[in-house]
Amino acid sequence: xxxxxxxxxxxxxxxxxxxxxxxxxxxxxxxxxxxxxxxxxxxxxxxxxxxxxxxxxxxxxxxxxxxxxxxxxxxxxxxxxxxxxxxxxxxxxxxxxxxxxxxxxxxxxxxxxxxxxxxxxxxxxxxxxxxxxxxxxxxxxxxxxxxxxxxxxxxxxxx
Numbered sequence: 001x002x003x004x005x006x007x008x009x010x011x012x013x014x015x016x017x018x019x020x021x022x023x024x025x026x027x028x029x030x031x032x033x034x035x036x037x038x039x040x041x042x043x044x045x046x047x048x049x050x051x052x053x054x055x056x057x058x059x060x061x062x063x064x065x066x067x068x069x070x071x072x073x074x075x076x077x078x079x080x081x082x083x084x085x086x087x088x089x090x091x092x093x094x095x096x097x098x099x100x101x102x103x104x105x106x107x108x109x110x111x112x113x114x115x116x117x118x119x120x121x122x123x124x125x126x127x128x129x130x131x132x133x134x135x136x137x138x139x140x141x142x143x144x145x146x147x148x149x150x151x152x153x154x155x156x157x158x159x
Contacts, residue, residue, distance in 0.1 A: 002039045002051025004144075005071055007032055009151055010058030020101050021154060028150035037141040040068065040077050049076040057148075059083070059155050066138070079137045083156070086133075089126040090156045096122055123149065 007029055011017075017025065038055070040048045049070045056067035064086070068077040096119045103112045127145035130152065134140060140148065 002037075002053065004032060004036050004038045004055050005052035006054040007151070008054070008056045009155060010056060011155060014155070017154065020097070024097070024150055025154045028147045028154075032144065032147040032151075036144040036147065037139075038144055039139040041136065041139055043136070049074065057151055057155060064152060064155070068138070077137070081133045085129050086126065086152060086156065089122060089129055090153050093119070093122045093126055093153055126153070 009025070009029075038053060039051065040053070042048050052071050053076060054069040054071065054073065056065075056069070058065045058067070060080075062083055063080040064083055066077070066079050066081070068075075068079075070076050096115065100112070100115045100119050103115045107115075123146060124142075126149040127142060130149050131140060131142070131145045134145075
């Protein structure tokens with residue numbers, strides 16, 4: 001499989017993130033670039049440029065847009081995904097994240113761990129939804145889907 005060599009979020013029209021959301025974003029972007037698996041499958045006998053890829057994520061007209069380019073910046077693919085399948089899992093994810101951020105400040109480690117396990121479960125569900133939505137458009141592994149889901153949540157937070 002190929003990989004993502006650069007990720008960019010179009011968050012210009014979003015409100016400033018909270019410190020916690022900014023930290024989630026930074027960690028997801030760092031981890032994604034460090035290790036990921038991302039490939040564009042062949043479609044309809046069209047030649048698909050090989051990676052590594054530069055990926056731009058944005059929300060336009062209530063759709064999640066993946067702008068995929070080669071390492072040199074040449075267009076490779078663009079696809080638009082409905083945000084509807086993500087709405088509830090993103091809402092649940094931010095809700096459990098708020099509980100987690102509060103717990104870290106006030107609760108004992110055993111309770112923090114319980115909330116974190118729930119948070120990871122919702123995060124895994126979001127990654128699974130993303131993998132389903134990307135089927136036939138891009139091949140990703142589960143860790144890459146998890147990191148991309150975090151970035152989608154960051155965009156969704158302000159959107």
